[in-house]
Amino acid sequence: MHVPDGFFDATTSIGTGVASAGAIAVGLRRSADELSDRLAPMAGLVAAFIFALQLLNFPVASGTSGHLLGGALAAVLVGPWVGLVCVSIVLLVQALVFADGGLTAYGLNVILVAIVPAFVGYGVYRLVRALLPANRRAVVAGSAVGAFVSVPVAAAVFAVLFAVGGSIDLEFSSVLTAMVGTHLLIGIGEAAITAAIVSAVVTTRPDLVHGARDLAVDLELRTGTGATVLEAS
Amino acid sequence: MAGAHASSLLVPGDSRLHRLRPQCKIAAAVAFIFIVVATPREQFWAFGAYVAGLVLITGISGLPPRLVLRRLTVDLPFLAFALFLPFFAGGEQVGDGWWSLSIDGLWASWNIVAKGTLGVATSVLLTGTTSLADLIRGMERLHAPAAFTAITTFMVRYAEVITGEMQRMKVARESRGHDPRWLWQIRAIAHTAGTLFVRSYERGERVHLAMLSRGFDGAMPRMVEGGAPRSDWTTAAILPATALAVSLAAWMVHT
Numbered sequence: 001m002h003v004p005d006g007f008f009d010a011t012t013s014i015g016t017g018v019a020s021a022g023a024i025a026v027g028l029r030r031s032a033d034e035l036s037d038r039l040a041p042m043a044g045l046v047a048a049f050i051f052a053l054q055l056l057n058f059p060v061a062s063g064t065s066g067h068l069l070g071g072a073l074a075a076v077l078v079g080p081w082v083g084l085v086c087v088s089i090v091l092l093v094q095a096l097v098f099a100d101g102g103l104t105a106y107g108l109n110v111i112l113v114a115i116v117p118a119f120v121g122y123g124v125y126r127l128v129r130a131l132l133p134a135n136r137r138a139v140v141a142g143s144a145v146g147a148f149v150s151v152p153v154a155a156a157v158f159a160v161l162f163a164v165g166g167s168i169d170l171e172f173s174s175v176l177t178a179m180v181g182t183h184l185l186i187g188i189g190e191a192a193i194t195a196a197i198v199s200a201v202v203t204t205r206p207d208l209v210h211g212a213r214d215l216a217v218d219l220e221l222r223t224g225t226g227a228t229v230l231e232a233s
Numbered sequence: 234m235a236g237a238h239a240s241s242l243l244v245p246g247d248s249r250l251h252r253l254r255p256q257c258k259i260a261a262a263v264a265f266i267f268i269v270v271a272t273p274r275e276q277f278w279a280f281g282a283y284v285a286g287l288v289l290i291t292g293i294s295g296l297p298p299r300l301v302l303r304r305l306t307v308d309l310p311f312l313a314f315a316l317f318l319p320f321f322a323g324g325e326q327v328g329d330g331w332w333s334l335s336i337d338g339l340w341a342s343w344n345i346v347a348k349g350t351l352g353v354a355t356s357v358l359l360t361g362t363t364s365l366a367d368l369i370r371g372m373e374r375l376h377a378p379a380a381f382t383a384i385t386t387f388m389v390r391y392a393e394v395i396t397g398e399m400q401r402m403k404v405a406r407e408s409r410g411h412d413p414r415w416l417w418q419i420r421a422i423a424h425t426a427g428t429l430f431v432r433s434y435e436r437g438e439r440v441h442l443a444m445l446s447r448g449f450d451g452a453m454p455r456m457v458e459g460g461a462p463r464s465d466w467t468t469a470a471i472l473p474a475t476a477l478a479v480s481l482a483a484w485m486v487h488t
Binding site: 005006013031036037038039040041044045046047049051052055056059060085086090092093096097099100104170192193196197199200204205 | 266267270271304311345347351352353355356357359360368378380385387388389394395399414415417419420422423425428431433436437438441444449450451
């Protein structure tokens, strides 16, 4: 569920739209550097995965369920730039096809759901990784903390933008408290689900996790006379 | 939500609205919603005029009115949110002793309901008369970056495949008695999601190899289609131009 039309005034809508377009343009260029001619199919399939993931219901408490926002997860799995581009495209399709999120609020939704989680989530992930020993457990812990922090930060960014260009004059501190308060709880769910998914992927295919590339082990050729390290792929 | 069938929102038809080039429709829809958002909320008649315009267009499009109304219900969660505002917003209050509503909150509530609903209605008309492939082609004509439209094309094409795969894993889980109720029981679903990621990623690699074996050289072929005829642009401009006139008039009355 995303911000619809009418929440923010036209100036803020245009401003956030321009900012998001710039970020997506940089993201596309950085993604193209990384994936070269694989960009369209790879990013397209990752975007389709994120789209499907948001339809997947996770149990929360006593039979109620919720779904993942996925910004921080995408950043850890495929890197912040490709993740940003993929989540932005999912948002566009949701706005165009399901009218989920207004067209004038697209820029705002990109900032809150794609840009902030990609950079805050990934930044915190890197920080945690730097503090912990280099192993798979640190990858899982880092993505949990990154996902957790990214949700209330996005809520705080919403509160700030709402104070600047919201369509109603609510007291900034009360919006901030309410938004960050509820999103701390949502962040716990986001952290648990993100960690569980990253843990599942890193166990089966650690080489696919962008944020765990430094853990990749070189292939070894083992023969009767000893082991030779093959050239890293 | 008909998640998987992303392309099935199109209601086939041959109205003037269906035949309009997608780039003209997208530009007109976005311009219209921006004008609506920028209209002063105190001028109720202006919003009445916008509704009249959209009703007229619904008539021209030949979309069944009941279907349009049903699709408008995606808006409902926001209406619920908007209805809470008058109870919590500060400022001058109306009411007596034990109940009071904020006047600011009432205005904000109306503002979100009116503009949000008009925005959704516009999207419903756009997607009801334009296929997803045409929407992407329209974005391309409106100079969206080629990489962006290419990724979107792949995403839309494989969204059904990936959601279908997820659905099958769900059936597999449930047929083995899986019925989690608490957050600490998410392991199996997380494994589903993890497997889904690995399978999507590997599918992407296979798609790329298949493309290479068919002569892909790094650039997606551009759709060969000329620009829109001038008559399409003038037709599409009627709605935003009228709305602009209404909005300007509303501003003049307002100040």
